[in-house]
Amino acid sequence: MEVTDHRHTDLYVSAATFLTHYALHPDPAGYLAHGYVDLCLAAWPTASGVELDLATRWALWTWIVDDAFDTDMLDESRLAVGEFALSLLLVACGSTQPGAAGHPTLRALADLAADTQALMPAFWWQRYLTHLEDWVHAASTKLLDFVQPRRTPTLREYLTIRPPDGGMLLAAMWTELAERVVTPDWHDPLLQSLLRAFSTVGCLTNDLADSGDPFGPVGALVAAESLEPVAARELVAEQLLAEQQRFWWLYSAVRSGGFTSADTSRFALALDRFRHALADWTADSSRYQPPDVRIMREQHAPA
Numbered sequence: 375m376e377v378t379d380h381r382h383t384d385l386y387v388s389a390a391t392f393l394t395h396y397a398l399h400p401d402p403a404g405y406l407a408h409g410y411v412d413l414c415l416a417a418w419p420t421a422s423g424v425e426l427d428l429a430t431r432w433a434l435w436t437w438i439v440d441d442a443f444d445t446d447m448l449d450e451s452r453l454a455v456g457e458f459a460l461s462l463l464l465v466a467c468g469s470t471q472p473g474a475a476g477h478p479t480l481r482a483l484a485d486l487a488a489d490t491q492a493l494m495p496a497f498w499w500q501r502y503l504t505h506l507e508d509w510v511h512a513a514s515t516k517l518l519d520f521v522q523p524r525r526t527p528t529l530r531e532y533l534t535i536r537p538p539d540g541g542m543l544l545a546a547m548w549t550e551l552a553e554r555v556v557t558p559d560w561h562d563p564l565l566q567s568l569l570r571a572f573s574t575v576g577c578l579t580n581d582l583a584d585s586g587d588p589f590g591p592v593g594a595l596v597a598a599e600s601l602e603p604v605a606a607r608e609l610v611a612e613q614l615l616a617e618q619q620r621f622w623w624l625y626s627a628v629r630s631g632g633f634t635s636a637d638t639s640r641f642a643l644a645l646d647r648f649r650h651a652l653a654d655w656t657a658d659s660s661r662y663q664p665p666d667v668r669i670m671r672e673q674h675a676p677a
Contacts, residue, residue, distance in 0.1 A: 381422070385430060386411045392431050396482035398438045408661040410434060414552075416651035418644070421552040428489060429552035435486060436509075436541060439479050443513045444521070446477070452518055459514040463507055490551070498547070498556055505543045512539030520589050529594040537570075537577035545652075546572060549644045557641040559633050565642075568628055571621040572645050578614040579653055582607065583662040621649065 389411055393402035414430045421429070439462070447455050458477060464470040465483050472480035491499050512535050520527050527535070546569055550556045559565050581590040591613075595606040628642040656662060 381415055381426075382411060385415060385426065388427050389430055389434055392434060392482070393438075396485075397478045398435070398482060409655055409659045410437065413651055413655040413659075416654065417648040418549065418552040419647065421554075424493065425554055426552050428486075428493065429548040431482075431486060432490075432548050432551070433545070435479065435482055436544060438482075439510075440513060440541070442477065442479060443517050447517060448521070455514055455518055459510050462510050466506055467503055494551065495556065498550070501560065502544070502547050505547065508539040509541050509544055512536070516589055524588070526593045526597045527589060529591070529598050532589070532591055532594045536581070537573040540573060540577040540580075542573035542576040543569060545576065545648060546645060549648050550641065553640070553644045555637050555640045555644055557638045558635050559638045562633070562638075564624065564627060565638065568621065568624040568642060568645070571617055571624055572649060574617045575614065575621050575649050576652055578610060578617060579649075579656050582610055582614065583656045621646075 386406065389406055390402045393399050393405060399405045410433065411430070414426070414433060418426060418429065442458075443455075447458060450458075461470070461472070461476065461480055462483065465472055465480050466487050468487065472484050490502070494502075516535055519525070520531075557565065560569075578591065581587065581592070584590070591610045592603060592606045595601050595609060596603055599606070601609070625642050625646055629639050631639070633639065
């Protein structure tokens with residue numbers, strides 16, 4: 375996934391500046407060593423300019439907030455976690471401004487929201503806010519109901535929270551932003567099916583790689599079915615491959631035409647590029663513990 379042209383240098387500098395300016399991480403270079411810039415460039419190969427930069431900042435911000443729920447909020451009270459989640463939503467919709475003593479992600483969010491609203495259509499921004507709220511709610515629920523009490527979710531509980539609100543719908547909208555390809559058919563039943571498959575593929579890819587996270591399908595299967603972890607991982611890997619095939623089937627249907635806007639076909643292609651880039655990055659990134667290479671290399675759907 376290595377990119378050596380000027381796009382990598384420009385985007386890396388922009389990403390490092392973003393992390394430094396808002397004090398989002400004490401070691402920006404170390405954080406970016408996980409390969410986030412490489413992922414964004416591979417996921418959005420035709421993107422450039424302010425759209426690519428803004429989409430990348432949203433991706434970085436979301437990973438940082440995800441880490442905040444996993445670390446900064448880990449030992450906080452239910453009230454404190456709820457206040458943090460509410461502050462994120464209020465700042466995003468412009469109902470309040472972040473205070474100087476607030477979490478650094480809030481100040482970054484206020485500027486991200488303003489920059490995005492100035493660039494994107496109002497209907498797109500409202501859609502983004504809806505999915506951002508779903509993601510924040512899912513992240514706080516995961517922390518409060520499972521991570522803090524160290525409770526393994528049932529398979530039903532896992533499927534209720536992820537993949538529907540696992541952040542992949544945000545990633546789909548970053549793709550619209552980066553590639554300048556806003557689909558008018560987001561709510562079409564076929565495209566919604568494709569988005570659900572996209573979300574499931576992304577979440578299962580992540581959860582197979584992140585073996586240190588007790589909240590996941592492997593743990594749920596071990597608890598519910600009394601399976602050995604290796605057997606549970608094999609079942610999840612089989613499900614991932616099935617979801618990859620389902621994505622390809624739906625992707626092919628969308629790409630075959632029938633939509634009034636050519637942007638919808640372009641959007642489907644961009645989703646396919648993103649999920650391939652995500653699979654490659656997840657297999658190699660130091661963000662995750664060393665993955666099972668056999669499983670992680672089988673992430674691509676049939677050509």
